[in-house]
Amino acid sequence: MIKITLPDGSVREFESGISGYDVALSISEGLARNVLAAKVNGQVVDASRPITQDATVQLLTWNDQEGKAVFWHSSAHLMAEALEALFPNVKFGIGPALENGYYYDVDLGGRSFSQDDFEAVEAKMLELARAKSEYVRKEVPKQEAIAYFTEKGDEYKLDLIDGLEDGQITFYSQGNFTDLCRGPHIPNTSFIKAVKLMNVAGAYWRGDQNNKQLTRIYGITFPKDKELKEYLMLLEEAKKRDHRKLGKELELFTFSEKVGMGLPLWLPKGTTLRERLEQFLRKAQVKAGYSPVVTPHIGSKELYVTSGHYEKYGADSFQPIKTPDATEEFLLKPMNCPHHCEIYKSKPRSYKDLPLRLAEFGTVYRYEQSGELHGLTRVRGFTQDDAHIFCRNDQVKEEFIKVIDLVLYVFNALGFTDYTAQISLRDPENKAKYIGADEDWEKAEAAIIESAHEKGLRTVTELGEAAFYGPKLDFMVKDALGRKWQLGTIQVDYQLPERFKLEYTGADNQKHRPVMIHRAPFGSLERFVAVLIEHCAGNFPLWLAPDQIAVLPISEKYADYAHELHARLMESDIRGIMDNRDEKIGRKIRDAEVHKIPFMLIVGEKEAAEGLVSVRKHGHGDLGSMTIDEFEAFFKKETAESLAQNTVAKH
Known part of the structure; x- marks a missing residue:
């Protein structure tokens, strides 16, 4: 007889040689009819394969990925x-x-x-x-x-x-x-x-x-x-939400063959959107104790040889750039972490200086084959919301939990409330893929697992998905159509501090190695914006929308009042356009709807005479007339709610 442990923790005894199908049949005929395969001791096998020893068994149906x-x-x-x-x-x-x-x-x-x-x-x-x-x-x-x-x-x-x-x-x-x-x-x-x-x-x-x-x-x-x-039907909806289509319609970004494939050009509205995202995260990072840094777009080849990135990812980098006298070689920066290691190393550090949190919106460049490029989700030049935390061993878990809090804050504010945390560990059968001592890997993996558990995250564990230098926690986010995207990531790294010989002086007056935590809540701005566009179908949260209002005068007679209104709202940090075209008001409203501008402020004879605005909300229609003061108060309330409405996350 063998013992079979089921996912609910129950243990049943069967004769050796029983199959996953037979286990299902012992539970119910309905389950047996729906079993596609079995997961035995973590390995997916045919439902008919004999099980000959004690095992944990999960019966897989269409409901399981x-x-x-x-x-x-x-x-x-x-x-x-x-x-x-x-x-x-x-x-x-x-x-x-x-x-x-x-x-x-x-x-x-x-x-x-x-x-x-x-x-x-x-x-x-x-x-x-x-x-x-x-x-x-x-x-x-x-x-x-x-x-x-x-x-x-x-x-x-x-x-x-x-x-x-x-x-x-x-x-x-x-x-x-x-x-x-x-x-x-x-x-x-x-x-x-x-x-x-x-x-x-x-x-x-x-x-x-x-x-x-x-x-x-x-x-x-x-x-x-x-x-x-x-x-x-879902695919048809996805086509309507395609970020490449909406990016063009909403005038957010473009590409140029002359500039080069996979190198996005951000248009004014897209740049405004991007800058709002950056400002949002910068503000949160300052509160969390991060210090901003800026590093060059290129780095010496020797920098990436030292970090180990050149050996692992040299083929994915662009060809080295040589100086005119051929005495030096540089690479377009494929990642920011080696530069941050050198910033850490720029002066002596004490245990009292740690944790040191360095943050940068750093643009990096990686070679992707032309057939793999896809809008903003797969590009050759992209900006990471990168940060690296240098800390003591006893600070790793606390810092990791703080980063989880920051990632969740970002997701919730932007409406990503359904996500799973993927714990990405080493492949125990192929340790040669990774650098560093087993002891360091075990400590890093334990810190990630414990942190995710303490935060109550819904997790899955994937062996073999770790970075070559350390394990990581990847956030798999579901969008409005139920599609999964890998966005934020947090990684624990004992290897780069060793490779760069980073040190701090401890309380014992001895030299010690710091631990490095890599983190990027957005992942990359390009990919994040692409996913955000498709998630909200271009209807951005009010606080983020590039144009929050459109002032629409009914005719040229009311242009002066419209200009005054627009200027006042801009002074109140309410962004938007004034549509002074010689078009009928119906056409102006339709165009503002197509561009998904949250509020349309229509002004005519009554509004100009009485200091009012006639307010329409995108997708909702007419909200009636308001004074300018009333609209500003209403707008601020709506903006605050657009930030606060996603406070409960499904994780």
């Missing part, structure tokens, strides 16, 4: 079976699950594939799904695997097998299709009830442009047709 991943990976195999039936001699690369859906890289032997082919593939997939074919796992020796794909003539699978050894190779078969795959998979194809191919693109084999370009086919599937329809 890992269950969805198994479902979509199985769907990639189903699509491959359909493609093989429709296009004989097709060859297959890889077909992983994505956050939403899956793709498969295929070689169609020179045949083109377009959206015109989608309907036939979808129909074939549904036909095959109805056959209720089981996904069958088989362990095979390397020579057998080589023989199978040699006979099939699939050089891509042979390339994948080349790096594997006996005992590591498994085949999965369903229906008439067999694939090289680690798995796991859903029990059978009948779970897949709704299919949609989404896109087709080119992709070089193994991401190397020197290799052959394959056809990458993206798709998504669901266990119910209703869920597919809801997903497609």
Whole structure:
């Protein structure tokens, strides 16, 4: 007999060899019908795999993200079976699950594939799904695997097998299709009830442009047709909220081929938005004891060699810049932390000086391939709201908790109230990826775990997602459409202080190494603004909106009063425009609505004569007439509420 511990902490005894499906069946038939896979001792496996020793078991369904991943990976195999039936001699690369859906890289032997082919593939997939074919796992020796794909003539699978050894190779078969795959998979194809191919693109084999370009086919599937329809509706809403579309319509930013791909140009309204965000965080940072610093846009190559960044990320940096006499090499700054280490080192430090908190809105540059660039979310030049805290060992936990408080303050003020904290730790099976002593890593990981627990954060733990120099806490934020974005991050680092030989004099009059905490609540201003635009569909909180009001005179006769009104409001720090165009008032109102300006102040004969404004609120309509004093008081109240309304967070 073996003991199975379930997520609720209950322990049940079963005969050795029981499967996850059988465990589910012992609980209820309804649960068994919905089990897609099982998570046994932290590893996701087929629901049919035997369990032969005491284990913790989680039964994965469509409600679990890992269950969805198994479902979509199985769907990639189903699509491959359909493609093989429709296009004989097709060859297959890889077909992983994505956050939403899956793709498969295929070689169609020179045949083109377009959206015109989608309907036939979808129909074939549904036909095959109805056959209720089981996904069958088989362990095979390397020579057998080589023989199978040699006979099939699939050089891509042979390339994948080349790096594997006996005992590591498994085949999965369903229906008439067999694939090289680690798995796991859903029990059978009948779970897949709704299919949609989404896109087709080119992709070089193994991401190397020197290799052959394959056809990458993206798709998504669901266990119910209703869920597919809801997903497609969500995509339509996402298109309306696309930050690239709204960024153009709201005149926030632009790109220029002459300036260079991935290098955003901030327009006046976007710059105002960006500066308001900076001012908001600067004010919070001053209260929290941070000192502002500024560092250059370039740094000596030796700086990044010392930090270890050049060895790890040299390929992602731009080519070194050499001085005219070729005696020095510089890099466009890929990160701010080495510069801050040198600021710390600029004078002797005492234990009484710590913690030292240095903050900078520092612009950095990293090379991204042109095909990976995407609006403001993936760029080559971006500004981080970077700060580094240098502290003693006994201060790490307290400082970490203070940073969590700052991150949550930022999120709540901007309407991001649904988030999960991802604890990113080392991969214990691949410690060679990381620098530093095990003891330091253990202390840093413990500080993060304890801090997150004390703050009551909803957390997930991901092994292998730590930075090369230390573990971190990443905040995964859900937007208004339920999409997840990684925004704020906090990292504990024992390595850079060692590499830069940073010191402070302790109370014992001996030299000690400080600990370094990296943090960026926004992550980068570019990415944060992109996510914020899509989250609020361009309807920014009143305190943040680039233009808070639009003064709209009904005709030129009331322009003088409109100008006086606009000037007075600007003096009261109420930002906005005056639309003095020779247009009808209806057109002016429509344009202000399109530009999502929160308040429209319409002035005509009555308003000019009596010192009033007729107020319209974006999305709400007419609010009636007010005196200027009344509007200013009303506006201040609305502004305060726009900052305070998100005080309760779901975390």
